[in-house]
Amino acid sequence: MVLETLNPMHYNITSLVPDTMPVATVPILILMCFLFLIWNHEETSSIPGPGYCMGIGPLISHGRFLWMGVGNACNYYNKTYGEFVRVWIGGEETFIISK
Numbered sequence: 389m390v391l392e393t394l395n396p397m398h399y400n401i402t403s404l405v406p407d408t409m410p411v412a413t414v415p416i417l418i419l420m421c422f423l424f425l426i427w428n429h430e431e432t433s434s435i436p437g438p439g440y441c442m443g444i445g446p447l448i449s450h451g452r453f454l455w456m457g458v459g460n461a462c463n464y465y466n467k468t469y470g471e472f473v474r475v476w477i478g479g480e481e482t483f484i485i486s487k
Contacts, residue, residue: 435483437465437474446476453477462486 427442438445453461453475465473466486473484 435472435474436469438469446479449475450477450479 438449440446452464455461456464462484465475465484471485471487475482475484
């Protein structure tokens with residue numbers, strides 16, 4: 389009898405979850421989606437360069453400078469985006485101007 393009461397399969401899991409839980413979670417999910425959209429919204433810059441994309445762009449940009457070196461990374465970005473480029477180095481927005 390003790391083992392039967394300790395068995396988790398003995399209880400109906402739906403009886404443990406209150407009926408108001410789905411009603412309460414819908415507004416929370418909508419609010420979280422709205423905040424996520426606001427957080428991801430970025431102003432479009434007139435300066436070309438890699439996108440921000442939730443902070444992944446600066447990580448890739450900084451990693452490229454560490455991996456390729458400053459000269460080769462600058463040449464790569466100049467070939468890709470032109471002679472005036474916005475990148476991130478060390479988490480700070482940096483402009484590369486070359487001809």
